[in-house]
Amino acid sequence: MYHSVATSSTPAFSDFVVSPERFETQIHALAVAGFTSITMSHLAAARAAGVALPEKTIALTFDDGFLDFAENALPILQAHDFTATLYMTTRFIGGRSRWLAPEGEADRPMLSWADLETLAAGGVEVGAHSDTHPQLDLLAPQVLARELMVPKVTLEDRLGVPVTSMAYPFGYSTREVRQMTAHLGYTNGCVVSDVVSSGDDHPYSTPRLTVTGSHSAADVVLMSGRASTRQERTKALLRHHASRGLRRAGLKKKESAALSRSLR
Template sequence: MTGTRVPILMYHSVATEPNHATRTLSVTPEAFAGQLAVIADRGLTPLTTAELAARWRTGRPLPVRPVLITFDDGYEGVHRHALPALAEHGFPATLFVTTGWIRGAHDTGGGPDTMLDWRQVRRLADAGVEIGGHSHTHPQLDRLDDTRLRTELSRCRDLVADELGSLPVSFAYPYGYSSRRVRTAVRGQGFAQALAVGNSLARRAQGPYALRRVTVRRTTDTEEFERLVDGRAIGRTFARDRALTKGYTVVRRTRGLRRTV
């Protein structure tokens, strides 16, 4: 099944009343529960990021209809609202934590909304949620020099290991931005796979450090969600997003060239 295309769903906040900063990329608890019901009704099989990558790496077969449920940043609603819904269906998921945003001894105070604390992260891990890395302070990694890049990655990796007792093996790039240098650094810090955004289906040919995801947000209704998990019309759904992303990529590259002149 090397040609299998897999929907990797990217969630952020699950909240009834998110703040302004997180509203667009949040979903309500009711919407999230309904989306899991769609996954169950369609007979899809959720996997963790580590399991998908390991199967592609070793050639082990995938389920007939695989799907990944992932969360970025570490919002408190993942424990409060998402975990009970996942448990109801027995679905695994992956949470990518920005370690400097998790409440507790390592908190930098930068979290954009109410974040998880480490006790809740441990409860999620104990419930079968894979905990991956998402940097320490959520910067644009491809804009950092080598020293800061290594610090962001190693600090995140080490804090997850210290708090959970095992090293994280999966990573998600903040904002989805990466480069060859960033991907090499992520691999060098011991992460075995990493997720971008891209708003398209993941394929083995993308390589383990550039697997693409599709964004689930507050405006994603049931019909659109069904298209996402079925892999239908994704290009049309995210056409505007891709155009904006390409434009912003050109701007960022131009700024980078100016800084080197």
Template sequence: MCGQQMKSTIADIPRHSKTPVPILCYHSIDTTGSLLSTSPRVFSNHMLHLKRHGYTTLTFGDLVDRLSAKTLMPPKLAVITFDDGYRNNREIALPILKRYGFTATFFVVTDAVGKRASWIERDFSTVLGWAREGGHTGRLSENHRKIFKSRNAYLASLDKTALRKELEKLVLVGHFPLMSFSELSILSSHGFEIGAHSHTHPFLAELTENDVYKEARRSKEMLQNRLRPPVTSFCYPSGNYSTNVAHIVATLGYSGACTTERSSVSPSNHNIYALPRLLMHDSYDAHKFRLCLSRWFPLYVFAQIIWKRVKQ
């Protein structure tokens, strides 16, 4: 290729082709104020901001397809995801999404469809009991401490009173109803993507490879059998995964998977089976939401990490 042809080719590449893509991660849309909750007002404000600033949306699966094909991205693109499948996603979030013409991906725990998010109390019951009794060291073994810290560093950093309050709000969310297969079918028929979020919401990196395989396979098969469209997107429960877990997910035919690592997706430098997401909740007011969509957000996250270390 001659120099003039090369210059022409480079000039034809849109400058926005390397713009980071934020994947927003919501859970329950409610007013409890838990770490997994975003109020209807805050969620509506987020969507209004995206609309006013010219954002378009893709499902997670469509984003993965574009990344795999190295397709150029529009300058303002966002992906909206919901974890666990709370019924309030359909009752509250769906009308707001439709109002602004946005699409989304709903990641579902298949064993809990039409039930409750029982894994919240299952995973935190021991620590909650310990916190309720004043945090006496005899109630919590060193092994429990290590597991709790590895699973949720933020909660583990709280004092006993704050920890008890946060866990009690989370347990309350765990009693909210989850969508049924008929409700998920309606979402799917309207073009929303239904992705797999495992079968029982375990910490996958703590399981044997065989159990990881069963969790990811059963979730995929159940959704495909009940809803028909192929299930190609996977979400690691609690963002917990390892290289081996990601490999198993890939071998089962998933096109991509997402974590809860706080960053936007770089179209030019990414791992298709470990795409980061931005965990949303009520602390994301208008200012912080604008910040998380900007190129400066990684610097903000880094500064937070340094500040926490300094305070320690």
């Protein structure tokens, strides 16, 4: 899982930014190691049908929808015959990343509708990442439904392609979030557990590995090429729940109301 492929960031957002040079070495190393890529919905469909995929199959995902995906990441992916799934935060298409104001990143340019039309026509899967990037497990049912439904309907209407994959903002979900995701017509949903996904994973709780600018090419190949142990999965689940609880408490006390008002 990637976010931004760019040359600069604020300190608070640096873990989510990989330089184009580092990204190129990571993707090149995956290609040399024999990996091939598919979209998240292709992965979900193959698993649902019981179709075995080649051992070195990966799904590359990019959250948020920053303009640097088209400018910096896509040419590198295309040079190695890799595809990707791009998760869009629809309220900010053609604008700036205003939800990242707490990290000092409110001005990062976002992809436009023209960009998305070109990407979708070129084989990049466009998925949903909510409308305004809230923590979904904090929302009332009617607000949750809107955050899940608006991006699906908006993207499908504008791009003319099915939108079947959802990446939950911050990687957090609950049973209610996953059930509503399925009810609204998505076929799969992604979390952030930092373990390698396997065929046993629930389609609406597909874990992803976070790739940062500190990961070397060898790190990325190693991360992608081995199955996570049961102990690693347990530890990742505990870390995930702990971070979710801390963020939930912080948002309830400080940020939720202010963020909601600023995005209206």
